[in-house]
Amino acid sequence: MNLFDILGPIMVGPSSSHTAGAARIGFVGYRLLGETPVKAKIELHGSFASTGKGHGTDKALVAGLLGMRPDDIRIPRSFEIARERGMAFDITSVYLKDVHPNSVRLTLTGKSGKVCTMIASSLGGGRIKVCSLDGIEVSFSGEYPTLIVNNEDKPGCVTRVTSLLSQRGINIATMQLYRDTRGGEAVMVIECDQGVPEPFLQELKALDGIEKVTYLNMEEE
Amino acid sequence: MAFGALEEIVQECEKTGLPLWKVIMQEDLRERDADQKESMERMETLYQAMRDADEAYDKDMRSASRLVGGDGYKLQQAVENKTTVCGSFIGKVMMRAMKMGECNACMRRIVAAPTAGSCGVIPAVFLTYEEEFGESKERMLQALYVAAGIGQVIASRASISGAEGGCQAEIGSASAMAAGAIAWLRTGDAGCAMHASAIAMKGLLGLACDPVAGLVEVTCVKRNVIGAVNALTSADMACAGIRSVIPPDEVFDAMADIGKLLPSSLRETGEGGLAATPRGRQIARDL
Numbered sequence: 001m002n003l004f005d006i007l008g009p010i011m012v013g014p015s016s017s018h019t020a021g022a023a024r025i026g027f028v029g030y031r032l033l034g035e036t037p038v039k040a041k042i043e044l045h046g047s048f049a050s051t052g053k054g055h056g057t058d059k060a061l062v063a064g065l066l067g068m069r070p071d072d073i074r075i076p077r078s079f080e081i082a083r084e085r086g087m088a089f090d091i092t093s094v095y096l097k098d099v100h101p102n103s104v105r106l107t108l109t110g111k112s113g114k115v116c117t118m119i120a121s122s123l124g125g126g127r128i129k130v131c132s133l134d135g136i137e138v139s140f141s142g143e144y145p146t147l148i149v150n151n152e153d154k155p156g157c158v159t160r161v162t163s164l165l166s167q168r169g170i171n172i173a174t175m176q177l178y179r180d181t182r183g184g185e186a187v188m189v190i191e192c193d194q195g196v197p198e199p200f201l202q203e204l205k206a207l208d209g210i211e212k213v214t215y216l217n218m219e220e221e
Numbered sequence: 222m223a224f225g226a227l228e229e230i231v232q233e234c235e236k237t238g239l240p241l242w243k244v245i246m247q248e249d250l251r252e253r254d255a256d257q258k259e260s261m262e263r264m265e266t267l268y269q270a271m272r273d274a275d276e277a278y279d280k281d282m283r284s285a286s287r288l289v290g291g292d293g294y295k296l297q298q299a300v301e302n303k304t305t306v307c308g309s310f311i312g313k314v315m316m317r318a319m320k321m322g323e324c325n326a327c328m329r330r331i332v333a334a335p336t337a338g339s340c341g342v343i344p345a346v347f348l349t350y351e352e353e354f355g356e357s358k359e360r361m362l363q364a365l366y367v368a369a370g371i372g373q374v375i376a377s378r379a380s381i382s383g384a385e386g387g388c389q390a391e392i393g394s395a396s397a398m399a400a401g402a403i404a405w406l407r408t409g410d411a412g413c414a415m416h417a418s419a420i421a422m423k424g425l426l427g428l429a430c431d432p433v434a435g436l437v438e439v440t441c442v443k444r445n446v447i448g449a450v451n452a453l454t455s456a457d458m459a460c461a462g463i464r465s466v467i468p469p470d471e472v473f474d475a476m477a478d479i480g481k482l483l484p485s486s487l488r489e490t491g492e493g494g495l496a497a498t499p500r501g502r503q504i505a506r507d508l
């Protein structure tokens with residue numbers, strides 16, 4: 001752990017796992033959808049379901065979905081703010097198989113009709129992990145600028161993406177490959193050392209065999 | 222790699238002749254590939270956030286269970302009316318620790334130090350010491366590096382999570398971190414700081430994590446007070462020349478061992494200890 005894992009984060013209490021982590025999960029959901037949801041289905045699992053209410057897990061998740069970060073002092077008022085901004089949400093509990101005790105499934109619908117489903121876990125100290133995205137098993141933390149590339153499950157796709165990255169001087173911190181067992185779709189999750197500029201994202205989308213590119217950078221405003 | 226032993230840090234100070242805080246900061250800069258300016262600014266932001274949280278205390282706020290709130294204000298009145306047995310300095314330390322613990326329970330903005338549950342110990346000790354002894358902000362920031370460096374060693378040898386090691390890992394660690402920092406401010410001596418932290422940890426070894434209804438409220442808030450006061454008495458002992466018979470690193474290893482021996486009912490599950498008392502269970506039922 002570095003010094004700022006020991007001191008910090010600055011956060012709205014009371015719990016780094018149940019409040020700060022929950023807000024961060026909501027924020028990642030907001031970023032992955034790319035807009036404020038008009039509808040959010042929030043399903044709490046395990047300890048999120050049993051002690052979440054007293055820790056403000058529900059409020060923190062909703063705040064994150066509205067684009068608030070874990071240190072936003074408006075978190076306690078997030079339900080009100082959601083109403084003002086026209087975000088309808090529904091919070092229930094659920095049993096999810098083989099996940100961390102502090103987990104949640106989010107089903108988000110944007111104004112544009114876009115839908116995003118994710119399962120994420122709060123690991124402690126405010127750190128989180130996204131474990132499933134649109135039905136495909138993944139694993140990333142959002143601590144690095146992250147590219148999520150949906151592509152055809154055909155040879156050559158991975159090389160095309162990685163060579164473009166190296167040509168543009170973007171260093172890969174970690175890279176994982178996943179495939180949807182049902183269809184012919186595959187997903188690359190690439191955590192980068194640097195932020196990825198917009199023109200590069202367009203280049204990436206234009207590559208042969210690439211179906212969708214989602215970019216997550218928590219540092220950006 | 223960050224230091225894995227206080228002994229290594231002390232040796233590095235002796236070898237380089239650099240002050241304790243600087244040795245700790247430089248190792249972190251190396252590890253994160255960061256520069257000094259960035260690091261100092263981040264530390265300053267954290268200290269400012271602690272100060273802001275302390276000043277933003279609201280005596281009327283209440284927690285989710287409505288059981289927490291207003292106690293920091295009671296201590297403030299006791300200090301103002303000069304009715305505390307412990308005098309004004311310790312009285313203010315107690316007040317600030319209580320206020321910060323309450324802020325956390327009431328969903329206000331705090332700084333986890335090292336955790337949210339134990340967020341009151343370090344600000345209570347630091348802000349009150351700065352005020353009482355007219356210490357410069359610069360030196361207080363340096364002392365925060367000392368605290369964080371001690372916390373790093375505790376995290377690597379033992380744990381700073383109540384779910385893993387019980388409350389000794391949270392309030393105990395916060396107290397050890399604050400004790401070392403104050404002893405360093407007073408003596409500038411790395412060894413003295415380490416012994417202060419060991420003495421503080423020893424006083425809280427075995428402390429269970431038994432929050433009522435599983436919430437960071439009852440048990441947690443008041444424990445910040447003992448963590449803060451214990452830090453100061455431990456620092457005083459070390460500065461007077463008293464040494465921990467058991468070497469500091471071995472004290473942290475003992476904390477790790479005790480944490481492993483604690484049943485899960487005493488590690489943040491809200492099933493044992495105070496949480497399991499008739500009143501504790503009643504509160505959980507009523508929520």
Ligand code: SF4
Pocket residue numbers: 336338339382383384387388389391392429430431432436437438440441444489
């Ligand atoms: S009792 Fe448990 S939750 Fe409360 S401060 Fe201690 S370790 Fe943290």
